[in-house]
Amino acid sequence: MPPNSQPSPPVSPDGTTDEDAVLAVRAGKGDTAAFGALYDRYVEAVYRYVYYRVHSDTDAEDLVSDVFMRALRAIPRYEPRQAFLAWLYRIARNAVIDRARRTRIQISFEDALAHPGVDQIVEPDAGLLALADKETVRAAIARLTPLQQEVIVLRFVEGYSTSEIANLVGKREGTVRGIQFRALEMLRTLIPSREALA
Amino acid sequence: MSRRERRGILERPVMRKSFRTELRSRLLSEAAVVLAPRPRRFVPSWTILRPALAVAALALVVAWGTTSAAAVSLPGEPLYAVKRASEDVQLTLTFDDVARMQLLAELADRRLDELARTAEQQPSNAPTATTEYADAVTKFTNAVDELRDADSEDKRNAAQAVADAAREKHLAVLDAIKDRVPETTRSEIDSLIDDEQQGIAPSEHANPRGRETPHPEASTAPRATPRATLRPAGTPRPSGHD
Known part of the structure; x- marks a missing residue:
């Protein structure tokens, strides 16, 4: 487009x-x-x-x-x-x-620090969402901004393309890509990698 | 990455079947009420509204025009009664005694202005304007007198200040216009000036509104019961007031 x-x-x-x-x-x-x-x-x-x-x-x-x-x-x-x-x-x-x-x-700063793996960097791909356990992913997604949550769910739960998400949330495709990128970056800091947990 | 592949990345939670069924049932019951057709409210059509709006607009224009015209009307003119009625309403709705005294001072100023304009534009109506002015000064000075008896020193001071200011102003204006009014009215103006200088209300020799202006000689008759008003600061109140 x-x-x-x-x-x-x-x-x-x-x-x-x-x-x-x-x-x-x-x-x-x-x-x-x-x-x-x-x-x-x-x-x-x-x-x-x-x-x-x-x-x-x-x-x-x-x-x-x-x-x-x-x-x-x-x-x-x-x-x-x-x-x-x-x-x-x-x-x-x-x-x-x-x-x-x-x-x-309200999620306090202390809560964020207490979350396992908050300071650990994991692989920069969406695969981490599949590898982490359900509750960890859910807790991590709940800490994203509302728009980031929306994009992540529409993308990785509903399977919509970036273009379809752009239409659904009323944003441009480039904006949606940026939101998705920042959301995944945030999730990488919140979800420990399998190797880190081992 | 295909849609199917993307869908597999995060777990797709499934809601409880019992909840889904129960919610559906609740929603459809609610829908029967919420979505039921409602009786239409009466909305007046444009056909009805248009003439009504036109009449309302016309009434507004007439009312606005009448009020505007009345505001600049002079004693003896047809719309002058509208102006006075409006002032009477304003006066009736002013309950604070200091505010009322100040409003009466404004009205006396207004009558004085009318008298000056009448002397210039319609000298034949000068007697009526003089009477209106005298009437206004009487009401004002009565209000000042009442405040001079007030318990509050603030009120007494306010009354004195307003009376002093009015006295100076009125004397100057009356002095300026007395030579422009007809001979028959000039003696009345002189009497008003005399009263202002002595601090006496003009009610005893100025005609009440609506009555015929007496012969100039009549106004020179001695006052039966002079009332002290607008007297200079520090002068004693005449004994005949009570």
Whole structure:
């Protein structure tokens, strides 16, 4: 994509953008079955999106519930010009931010120092995410900025391309690459390498 | 790296099936209420709004124009009553006695200005303007007198300061205009000047508003019960006041 061109509309991985918009418009007009279909289609994606941004499965479930309740109330105002999934992710993003404000989760400097391997440099590739254990990765991702968390989850959980992520978060591809690069750098300092732990 | 490969890098968590089912059920129950069609609120159409807005705009223009015209009107003109009514409302809504005295001072100044303009532009209305001025000075001096009896020294000082300032100003203006008014009114102006110099209210010889201006000779008659007002600082209050 040329640097100054407008981003194309976001497309979900299975190419259901148009169908989503039709369902969303129907839901906005009172078709509860249409809303149910959208729920079935995206509830797992939303769960995965919020899972790495909170500390427990229970919190993730609370957030999923919050996201779909917000979507339900907002769907009469949904504009089909925007891809439904991007719209839903935006609601999820706001829900995560609001929750963080409410609970005022603060990670102290001492906590960061106490984290194993914080001062150890590991291999500079995304493979470290696969090699580290689940809880360590989750704790490390939770320490990234909200946008870094979002990009990492969309990239390495959902498998979206940089271009698709750019559309979903409303940023340019180059910006997304930069966010991803800095997020991985941060994760390298937070996640110990297998060799370091051995 | 393919999408499938990227997806494999981080674990893809799966939510509890029971939670997913329970949430779906809860959402659809809520959706039946939230997404139910609502009765449309009455929104007035443009067809109705347009004439109403036009009438409102016209009323505003008329009210604004009337008020503006009234503000510059002089005694004897049709809109002068509007101006006075507006002042009366303002006076009624002023409850603080010092503020009220200051407002009465402003109104006396305004009447004096009207008298000066009337003498210049419409000499035939000068008697009416003189009466209006005398009436305003009477109200002002009564307010000053009441404040001079106040317990608070601040109020007494404020009353004296305003009275002194008004006295100086009014004497200068009256002196300047007395030669420009008709002969019939000149003697009244002289009397007002005399009262100001002696610190006496003009109520005894100036005509109340709405009454016919008496013959000039009549105004020279001795005052029955003079009231001391606007007297210079330090002068005693006349005994006839009480």
